[in-house]
Structures are given as C-alpha cells and as structure tokens.
Amino acid sequence: MQEENCIFCKIANGEIPSKSIYEDEEFRVILDLGPAAKGHALILPKSHYANLFELPEETAKKVIVLAKKLGNQMMDKLHADGFNLMQNNGEAAGQTVFHFHMHLIPRYKDDNQKIQWVPGKPTGEELEEIQKQIIY
Ligand code: 5GP
Ligand code: ZN
Numbered sequence: 001m002q003e004e005n006c007i008f009c010k011i012a013n014g015e016i017p018s019k020s021i022y023e024d025e026e027f028r029v030i031l032d033l034g035p036a037a038k039g040h041a042l043i044l045p046k047s048h049y050a051n052l053f054e055l056p057e058e059t060a061k062k063v064i065v066l067a068k069k070l071g072n073q074m075m076d077k078l079h080a081d082g083f084n085l086m087q088n089n090g091e092a093a094g095q096t097v098f099h100f101h102m103h104l105i106p107r108y109k110d111d112n113q114k115i116q117w118v119p120g121k122p123t124g125e126e127l128e129e130i131q132k133q134i135i136y
Helices: 009-011 057-077 122-134
Strands: 019-025 028-033 041-045 082-087 102-107
Touching: 009 028, 009 041, 019 057, 019 082, 041 057, 057 082, 057 102
Parallel strands: none
Antiparallel strands: 019 028, 028 041, 041 102, 082 102
16 A cells, blocks of 8 residues: 655655666665665565554565565675665654665775764663563
C-alpha cells in the first residue's frame, strides 16, 4: 500500500524518477541524492511502512539479505574499503523521510566522513539498571 504525499512511495513505484541500481516486485534501491560517500544507496520497500517497527518481519528479513548482496557488489565494483548499514527511526534518531529505508554506505579510506557518536561513561550500576529495564 502506498501513502499519499510520500516521496519514497512515489520513487519506489517509479512515479518519480531516480537512479535505480536494483528493482524487484517488493523493492527498489536508489542512489541517495545527498550521499555520505560514493555509491551511497537506499533500499526502499514499494509498500509504505513508516519505520522498522511497522515493517513486517518477512520484509525485514529480505532487506538484510538484499543489503548483503548489494553490499558485496558495491565493495567489489567501487573498490570500497568498508561498508556501513544505517537505518534511522524517528526524528530523534535522525530520520527525515518517514518511509522505511536502509542506507547502504560504501566507505573509503580517504572519504573523510564520520558516522560516529560521543561515547558515554556509565557506571556499572547504571548499566545494570538499564539492563533490568530492557532485558528481553
Ligand atoms: P534519513 O535521514 O531519513 O535516514 O535519510 C533520508 C535520506 O534520503 C537522506 O540521505 C537524503 O539524502 C535522501 N533523500 C531525501 N530525498 C531524496 C530524494 O528525493 N531522492 C533521493 N534519491 N534521495 C533522497
Ligand atoms: Zn511511503
């Protein structure tokens, strides 16, 4: 199902042109218009899911398999030195387009990009408290 006014629904279903590098019945993979590095691509499901939590499990499994296949191809063809998978959920996490997408980011020794965070310094007790809260 598509959602009205969703740009990634329109791109994934070919209503708005994009530089596709892969397409099947369920997905389109496009080059990001604001790439972090050469070859940065986005896996888009053709159906609308706002984020990971809306994505059906079967679709989620296919996303990771596709990421592995295309990642291999990118590493090989672009002579990349490393590879980041990234996927943002919610504004607080940096999501700007609210249609699920997985970032595929080939990395190069000299690409001068930083996908980093400032490490915190929790105490043992703090870690234990968090562990209790979220243990599954
Ligand atoms: P987010 O921040 O939501 O995880 O990532 C959104 C990504 O989509 C950004 O990397 C941005 O450059 C990319 N993007 C936004 N609009 C378009 C578009 O119209 N076409 C393409 N190809 N990429 C887009
Ligand atoms: Zn959508």
